[in-house]
Amino acid sequence: xxxxxxxxxxxxxxxxxxxxxxxxxxxxxxxxxxxxxxxxxxxxxxxxxxxxxxxxxxxxxxxxxxxxxxxxxxxxxxxxxxxxxxxxxxxxxxxxxxxxxxxxxxxxxxxxxxxxxxxxxxxxxxxxxxxxxxxxxxxxxxxxxxxxxxxxxxxxxxxxxxxxxxxxxxxxxxxxxxxxxxxxxxxxxxxxxxxxxxxxxxxxxxxxxxxxxxxxxxxxxxxxxxxxxxxxxxxxxxxxxxxxxxxxxxxxxxxxxxxxxxxxxxxxxxxxxxxxxxxxxxxxxxxxxxxxxxxxxxxxxxxxxxxxxxxxxxxxxxxxxxxxxxxxxxxxxxxxxxxxxxxxxxxxxxxxxxxxxxxxxxxxxxxxxxxxxxxxxxxxxxxxxxxxxx
Numbered sequence: 001x002x003x004x005x006x007x008x009x010x011x012x013x014x015x016x017x018x019x020x021x022x023x024x025x026x027x028x029x030x031x032x033x034x035x036x037x038x039x040x041x042x043x044x045x046x047x048x049x050x051x052x053x054x055x056x057x058x059x060x061x062x063x064x065x066x067x068x069x070x071x072x073x074x075x076x077x078x079x080x081x082x083x084x085x086x087x088x089x090x091x092x093x094x095x096x097x098x099x100x101x102x103x104x105x106x107x108x109x110x111x112x113x114x115x116x117x118x119x120x121x122x123x124x125x126x127x128x129x130x131x132x133x134x135x136x137x138x139x140x141x142x143x144x145x146x147x148x149x150x151x152x153x154x155x156x157x158x159x160x161x162x163x164x165x166x167x168x169x170x171x172x173x174x175x176x177x178x179x180x181x182x183x184x185x186x187x188x189x190x191x192x193x194x195x196x197x198x199x200x201x202x203x204x205x206x207x208x209x210x211x212x213x214x215x216x217x218x219x220x221x222x223x224x225x226x227x228x229x230x231x232x233x234x235x236x237x238x239x240x241x242x243x244x245x246x247x248x249x250x251x252x253x254x255x256x257x258x259x260x261x262x263x264x265x266x267x268x269x270x271x272x273x274x275x276x277x278x279x280x281x282x283x284x285x286x287x288x289x290x291x292x293x294x295x296x297x298x299x300x301x302x303x304x305x306x307x308x309x310x311x312x313x314x315x316x317x318x319x320x321x322x323x324x325x326x327x328x329x330x331x332x333x334x335x336x337x338x339x340x341x342x343x344x345x346x347x348x349x350x351x352x353x354x355x356x357x358x359x360x361x362x363x364x365x366x367x368x369x370x371x372x373x374x375x376x377x378x379x380x381x382x383x384x385x386x387x388x389x390x
Contacts, residue, residue: 002367013342024375038084074233087217152330174339176273182327244302356380
């Protein structure tokens with residue numbers, strides 16, 4: 001869970017600046033247990049499985065420890081914060097869904113796939129979906145809203161299937177345009193046999209680790225995700241923001257480390273979506289990864305900094321080649337302003353269809369997007385809820 005820099009939101013629409021989102025960030029932090037030590041005993045596990053070696057190396061090149069790593073700054077490092085408590089991961093579902101299920105005006109239908117929104121002159125009148133292979137339709141009442149929260153691929157897919165998009169019967173040039181992702185790559189480093197880097201297996205874990213988790217909700221199996229993260233700024237700017245996050249997980253093999261590098265601030269890497277055959281999928285046109293020299297240079301600079309630091313503590317880079325892959329932090333396929341109205345979240349060209357998921361992000365989040373997406377969801381709930389009450 002990372003709180004992005006206020007600079008992240010300078011180009012966002014009015015009403016979506018950092019100061020206007022801050023109350024929602026605070027609300028999320030009050031609803032979720034956010035901690036670097038999710039184990040019930042309050043201990044941090046798996047430091048000796050690679051994290052300590054990266055910490056030692058980065059100390060040697062001037063990086064500083066930071067206990068407030070949930071607000072990342074360049075040239076700092078620390079234990080990542082996650083949403084968990086007493087050894088159990090907290091998701092939006094297990095934190096908030098129970099309250100919704102207790103509501104008399106909420107109905108949850110599982111195993112359904114939304115196929116299209118039915119329109120009459122720009123107004124949604126119903127939704128067609130399939131359940132167990134059977135097509136069914138639900139009809140909206142006169143004041144109803146369709147709220148899409150299907151994600152950066154499926155929200156535009158549903159809109160395009162429904163005739164909303166570039167050149168469609170409801171012309172909206174922003175649908176499916178400009179989807180992006182954080183680019184990730186990994187580099188393996190080999191260390192001498194006396195490096196102190198131990199190995200840990202999640203698949204399968206040891207019986208001791210299993211017993212410790214089952215009986216005490218503690219131990220290494222509570223320590224999910226990266227064990228340490230550091231933040232790197234390329235170039236000469238010194239504004240405290242960062243371009244690249246580097247992290248390690250628990251080492252799979254002794255005396256080895258896989259360092260992962262994520263480009264958090266892509267400048268020019270995005271793609272467009274169109275409907276695939278039959279409307280079941282979307283096709284991507286363009287490259288979401290390292291589509292210009294600047295994006296490549298930022299990742300390469302971070303790799304060089306970490307490689308130099310690890311060389312000084314005995315690490316040797318195994319391979320000089322690297323390529324970027326999906327981080328699956330997809331965003332921006334129906335952006336605020338160009339695709340949805342930033343004040344109402346209604347899709348341009350429609351009267352009562354809103355999008356409230358990562359599709360609406362105008363650009364990538366400079367950090368892990370979980371905290372921001374939860375905050376945006378709460379703001380969206382206020383916006384849509386206010387419309388239904390008016």
